[in-house]
Amino acid sequence: MAKPMTKTQLVAALAEKMDADKKxxxxxxxxxxxxxxxxxAAGGAVTLPGVGKVYCRERPERMVRNPATGAQFxxxxxxxxxxxxxxxxxxxxxA
Incomplete structure (x- = not known):
């Protein structure tokens, strides 16, 4: 697996695509x-065309287990x- 692109690399690539400076x-x-x-954070969703949809989901109260001790809480x-x-x-x- 390739290393993920850093913010600096992303800004540089974005600047090149936009024909603008890095600032x-x-x-x-x-x-x-x-x-x-x-x-x-306000409970909405954002769709990035061609990339995907970012949204917030509420999870109900539930029982979980500590894998180290086996205790449930x-x-x-x-x-x-x-x-x-x-x-x-x-x-x-x-493709």
């Missing part, structure tokens, strides 16, 4: 991240961020 590309990436974070209800990958991306990776 503008970095600001655009930060703005997109901020918009996605605020929307998902009740875990409170919480929220979990999920990403559903777009079919177009899946198809392009598997």
């Amino acid at each position: 503008v590309a970095g600001a655009a990436l930060d703005a997109i991240t901020e918009i996605i974070t605020s929307e998902v 009740k875990k409170e209800a919480d929220k979990q961020v999920k990403v559903t990958i777009a079919k177009a991306l899946k198809d392009s990776v598997n």
Whole structure:
């Protein structure tokens, strides 16, 4: 498996695609991240065309087990961020 792209590498690639400097590309990436974070935190969802959908799912209270001790305890209800990958991306990776 290849190493994941770092933020610096992503900003550089984005700047190249946009024909802009790295400062503008970095600001655009930060703005997109901020918009996605605020929307998902508010309970909404964001669809990134060609990439997928980012949304928040609520999980109910449940019993879990500590694998080290085997003890069971009740875990409170919480929220979990999920990403559903777009079919177009899946198809392009598997082609």
